[in-house]
Structures are given as structure tokens and as C-alpha cells.
Amino acid sequence: MGVITDNLDLWWEALGGTLVLFFGGGLIALVLGLIVGAARVSPVPIARAVGGIYVNWIRNTPLTLVMFFFAFCLPILVGQRLNYTLLAVVALGVYTATYVAEALRAGINTVPVGQAEAARAIGLNFGQVMRYVVLPQATRSVVPPMMSVLIALMKNTTVAAGFSVVNLGTIRAALSERGENALVVLLWVMVIFVALVLLLGWLQRHLENKWRIAR
Template sequence: MTEFFSVLTDNWQLFRDGFTMTVQLFLISAVGSLLLGTLLGAFRVSPVPALRWFGAAYVNLVRNTPLTLVFAFLVFAVPKLDVNLDYPQAAFTALTVYTAAFICEVVRSGINTVAPGQAEAARALGMTFPQVLGQIVLPQALRAMVPPLVSVEVAMLKNTTVAAGFSVLEAGAIPAYMAERGEPQFYVLLWITIGFLILISPLVFLQRTLERKWAVAR
């Protein structure tokens, strides 16, 4: 048991730095993906055919592409286009672009739960599409959207470990560093698991609370 705790205490700075980067990746990518995903969701239900096509094409392309390939494209291909991204910036961008495709579908599904008569009545009053969406539809769709949105963000938190394969020192990179120090990998992985459970637990609690509070009547 002493050895188990010493793995953490003797390497506290490495664990701290790794999970700090994980939290930063999550927070920045969560905000970015929420904004981009909501915009794409609006495209999916837009009356403009070109916007609907763009939204559908984005979702079908990105959602069916492995996240590792999105990282590889940003790390290895984009610099050849004279766009300079350091490794953390590439990680933020990859997670945002990838997760936005899933958030887009959550937003679109949430919008579809609102009775069509709501939007029709708003349009009859002379409201524009952005006004209908922002003032009438999205506020009502929020109850249906929030629980699955939290699930998507939880998945993204776990997906941050992919960044370890692209020279980003986050939680997923800790085992490689610890192996060089000769630390027992079993204990290292246990501590990483505990760390992710601590990060995910508040999100799961939030999701369950909102599911109970904002349950949509069927």
C-alpha cells in the first residue's frame, strides 16, 4: 500500500502537470465545440439549402473519421500549408472540430423535439429565422439537449488522452514517462483512472441532475 501512494507522491509534479493540461484541453475544447456545434446544428435546420448541405457534409465527414486521423492531419499536414500550430493548439483544434460534429446532431435532435407550430407561429409574426431559432426554438429545445450534451462532453474528456500520441503532456502521456522512471505501471494506471473518475464525476452528477429536473414529457 505504501508503494501505491508513493507512486503519486514521488511523482506529484508529473501527475499535476499532466492533469492540468487535460483540464485545459477539456475546458477550451468544450467551449469551442459547443459554439461550433450549435452553429452547425442551426445550419442543419436552416431554410437555406447550401447551409443544410454544408452542415450534413461536415457531420458525415468528421463523425466518420477517427479522431487520431484528425490529430494527424492537424499535426503533420496543416503545417505544410504554412499554418503554424504548436502541439497543444493542434490538440485543442482537433478536439473542437471532432466533438462539434456530435454536438451538431444533439442540437438538431433537440430542435426537432419542439413542435413545428411554434416556429410557424413565430414566422407568421414576421420573425426571421435567427430570431425564431434563438428566441423560440432553442430555449424550448434546451431541456432535451442538455443531458446528451453532457454525455458528449464526457466522451471528449476521455478523448483528450489521444493527444498523448502527439507530443502533448497530458494525463494519457503519464505512463510513458513513468515507465522511464521504472515505476510500476499497474499503480500508475490506477492513479490515472482515479484522476479521470474525479474529473468525470461532477459532469455525470450534473447530467443526472438535469435529467431529473428537465425530463421531457413523452
């Protein structure tokens, strides 16, 4: 326990960095993923094509390369230096959005086609059909895969450690400079990640139980 109690300042900073990356990237991923997922099932061919290109291009690119682009290429393109933490949040959000979009698309496909057709028959446009009929039902079925995506996002935050962004992935190097045992530090990092993942698992079960009753 001395590894933690003697270095609380570094542990809080690292945990805070991980949570910033997780919540910031998760928010971007959910919003962007919702847009892309809707585009993937849109009746407009151009929207479907753009959504498909985005998903297949970004999802098949390693996260490290996506992070590299935002950390080193984007500042050159805009002509000014940008905050690495902000860039890492955006990179994680853009990358994770592809998985969110596919999870939503799979959930949307579980909704009977007849319900969407009936909604359009009473005069609702595509946006209204998605908002009032399809998405409320699809959301219930995408809770498990969506939580898997968020768990992956939690673990992917450590990739930002390679780009000078403080998080739990950088704590080993920081504590090694203070003479702490690297193996013990990594074991504690593992314990923290297991606790965070268990918390997400509890949230998943809570949402599943809540919405199962709502049916």
C-alpha cells in the same frame, strides 16, 4: 499513494494538460456545433448541405486521423510550425462539434413545429426564432446526450498523447522513467478519469433538475 505524492509535479502537469484539452476543445465544439446544428435545420438548402457534409465527413473520420491532419498537415499548409497543444485543442473541438451538432438537431426536432411557425407569423426571422423560441426549449432536452458527448471528449483527450501533448495519457511513460510501476500508474489514471466523469454526471443531474423545475 506514493506514486502520486512522490510525483506531484508530473501529475499536476498531466491533469492540467487534460483539462486544457477538455475545456478548450469543449468550447470550440459547443460554439461550432451550435452553428452547424442551426445550419442542419436551416430553411436554406445550401446551409443544410454544408452542415450535412461537415458532419458526415468529420464524424466518419477517426479522431486519430483528424489529429494527424492538424499536427502534421496543417503546419505544412500554413508554412510554419504551430503549437501542438493548440492544434490538439482545435482538432478535438472540430471533431466533437459534429456530435454536438447532431445532439442539438435532435433537440430542435423535439420542439413542436407550430411554435416556430407561430414565431415566424409574428415577423421573427430564422435567427430570432432559433434564439428566442426553439433553442431555449431544445436545450433542456439535449442535456443528457450533450453530457455524453462531453464525457466522450474527456476520454478522447488521451488521443493527444500520441502527438507529444502532455496529459493523463502521457503520465505512464513519464513515471516509468522514474521507476514507477506502470500498472499502478494506469490504475490511478483510471481513478482520476472516473472521478472526472462522475463530476460531469453530477452536473448533468443538477441541470436536469434545475430546468425541470423551470418548466
